[in-house]
Amino acid sequence: xxRINIPVMKTHDQLLxxxxxxxxxxxxxxTMKRRFHAIGVVKGILDLAKVVPIDLTIxxxxxxMEGMGPSFGEIxxxxxxxxxxxxxxxxxxxxxxxxxxxxxxDYLMEADEHGLLDLKADIExxxxxxxxxxxxxxxxxxxxxxxxxxxxxxxxxxSACRGTIHSVVYDIEQMKLMGEVRDLFIVVxxxxxxxxxxxxxxxIMGTCLKRxxxxxxxxxxxxxxxxxxxxxxxxxCSIA
Numbered sequence: 234x235x236r237i238n239i240p241v242m243k244t245h246d247q248l249l250x251x252x253x254x255x256x257x258x259x260x261x262x263x264t265m266k267r268r269f270h271a272i273g274v275v276k277g278i279l280d281l282a283k284v285v286p287i288d289l290t291i292x293x294x295x296x297x298m299e300g301m302g303p304s305f306g307e308i309x310x311x312x313x314x315x316x317x318x319x320x321x322x323x324x325x326x327x328x329x330x331x332x333x334x335x336x337x338x339d340y341l342m343e344a345d346e347h348g349l350l351d352l353k354a355d356i357e358x359x360x361x362x363x364x365x366x367x368x369x370x371x372x373x374x375x376x377x378x379x380x381x382x383x384x385x386x387x388x389x390x391x392s393a394c395r396g397t398i399h400s401v402v403y404d405i406e407q408m409k410l411m412g413e414v415r416d417l418f419i420v421v422x423x424x425x426x427x428x429x430x431x432x433x434x435x436x437i438m439g440t441c442l443k444r445x446x447x448x449x450x451x452x453x454x455x456x457x458x459x460x461x462x463x464x465x466x467x468x469x470c471s472i473a
Contacts (some may be wrong), residue, residue: 237374238287242327243371244302246395247274249338251303252327253290253320257281264357275340288353290323291316298368304396312368321350332369374399382414393456394439402461413472434469
């Protein structure tokens with residue numbers, strides 16, 4: 234058998250990029266994916282790469298994504314394919330194409346530390362020179378801080394839920410409702426706990442927090458639907 238990995242070049246709100254190594258997460262069931270956020274995404278994907286040998290990785294950078302990746306970003310037409318038998322070397326070259334330095338990418342630094350990648354190696358690139366296709370990708374928002382009025386209580390949240398929060402806040406901004414958002418508390422992530430004494434009913438999001446469904450305005454889903462999240466926020470903030 235031959236294993237071929239075909240990821241799409243995107244930014245990522247936790248790892249900065251999602252390329253060959255991160256794409257391996259697609260071989261495991263959804264229930265196991267949640268465990269990655271308990272042990273740490275970096276450790277999880279590196280461990281997975283050790284036990285899932287890949288013969289060839291072909292990175293689709295024809296229509297890449299920048300900004301609010303991996304789900305809500307903007308399309309970048311690079312019209313490029315990058316292929317390698319070495320998944321780590323591919324990720325290193327691809328991240329440089331996107332304008333990121335290895336020191337910014339924790340999983341590449343750890344891969345180098347554990348002998349899975351040599352950051353000092355002179356990697357031979359055949360075809361279009363890297364500098365001809367390199368561009369500075371817009372960086373993804375990597376935090377969950379939105380200023381006064383919105384507090385996110387997060388522990389182990391996955392990129393899908395994090396992306397949903399960013400997307401919903403963006404929707405609120407576009408609807409010009411930010412001025413009506415007061416004391417909004419969003420609880421997210423499988424290890425999150427609800428603090429005592431919150432001044433308002435919290436919005437509890439995601440299937441992984443179903444155990445708290447009676448302790449706030451619970452929105453089910455993995456990740457929850459944007460419209461349902463928006464409805465919950467309007468409810469707890471008394472927005473008509």
